[in-house]
Amino acid sequence: ETGVTQSPTHLIKTRGQQVTLRCSSQSGHNTVSWYQQALGQGPQFIFQYYREEENGRGNFPPRFSGLQFPNYSSELNVNALELDDSALYLCASSLELAGADTGELFFGEGSRLTVL
Amino acid sequence: AQSVTQLDSQVPVFEEAPVELRCNYSSSVSVYLFWYVQYPNQGLQLLLKYLSGSTLVESINGFEAEFNKSQTSFHLRKPSVHISDTAEYFCAVGGSGNTGKLIFGQGTTLQVKP
Numbered sequence: 001e002t003g004v005t006q007s008p009t010h011l012i013k014t015r016g017q018q019v020t021l022r023c024s025s026q027s028g029h030n031t032v033s034w035y036q037q038a039l040g041q042g043p044q045f046i047f048q049y050y051r052e053e054e055n056g057r058g059n060f061p062p063r064f065s066g067l068q069f070p071n072y073s074s075e076l077n078v079n080a081l082e083l084d085d086s087a088l089y090l091c092a093s094s095l096e097l098a099g100a101d102t103g104e105l106f107f108g109e110g111s112r113l114t115v116l
Numbered sequence: 117a118q119s120v121t122q123l124d125s126q127v128p129v130f131e132e133a134p135v136e137l138r139c140n141y142s143s144s145v146s147v148y149l150f151w152y153v154q155y156p157n158q159g160l161q162l163l164l165k166y167l168s169g170s171t172l173v174e175s176i177n178g179f180e181a182e183f184n185k186s187q188t189s190f191h192l193r194k195p196s197v198h199i200s201d202t203a204e205y206f207c208a209v210g211g212s213g214n215t216g217k218l219i220f221g222q223g224t225t226l227q228v229k230p
Binding site for chain 2: 004033035042056105
C-alpha cells in the first residue's frame with residue numbers, strides 16, 4: 001500500500017509567479033485535503049476535495065485553487081504568489097469524508113515553497 | 117468558531133522523565149480532538165484521538181490524553197519519554213461536519229535530552 005506522495009519536495013518562486021503542487025492519495029482514498037504550514041505554526045486548512053468537487057474551504061483567497069482528478073490525485077494551484085505564501089504545503093488523504101472528520105488523515109511529507 | 121491553544125512552544129525534558137504537553141480548545145459544538153506528531157522532515161502522523169466514550173485515550177507508544185470537557189482541555193502525557201519521542205506535537209480539533217477541516221494549534225516542540 002503506497003502512502004501519500006507530494007511533488008515537488010522543494011521549490012523556489014518569485015513574487016507574482018504561479019505554482020502548481022501535486023499530490024497522490026493513499027491507495028483507495030477518495031478525499032484529499034490541503035493545508036498550509038508556515039514556519040513555526042500549525043497547519044491551516046486550505047480546502048478539501050471529495051470525488052472531484054470542492055467540499056470545504058478555509059480562509060484563503062481565490063488565488064488558491066485546486067483540482068481533483070478521477071484517480072483521486074490532486075493539485076493545488078497558487079496564482080500571483082506573495083512573500084507570505086512561503087510555507088510547507090501538506091496534502092492529506094482519507095477514506096471517505098467521515099475519515100477526514102474523525103482524524104483518519106494520512107499526510108504526505110509536504111512541498112516546501114519559498115517565494116522571493 | 118473553533119480554536120486550539122497549545123500553552124507551551126517548547127518542552128525540554130530528560131530521558132525517562134514524565135512529560136505533559138498542554139492543549140486547550142474552544143468550540144460551540146461537540147468536538148473531536150486529536151494529537152498529531154511530526155518528526156523532522158516528515159508529514160504529520162495521528163498519535164491518538166478522542167471521538168466519544170472513554171475520556172482517556174491511549175496510543176500504542178505509551179502516550180495518553182484525557183478529554184476534560186469542563187476545563188476544555190486535552191493534555192498529552194507520557195510517564196517516561198525516550199530520545200525517539202523528540203518531535204513536534206500538534207493538538208487539533210475537528211468534527212465540524214464532514215468538511216475535513218481540522219483546526220491545529222501552533223505546536224509544541226518536545227526536546228528529550230540524554
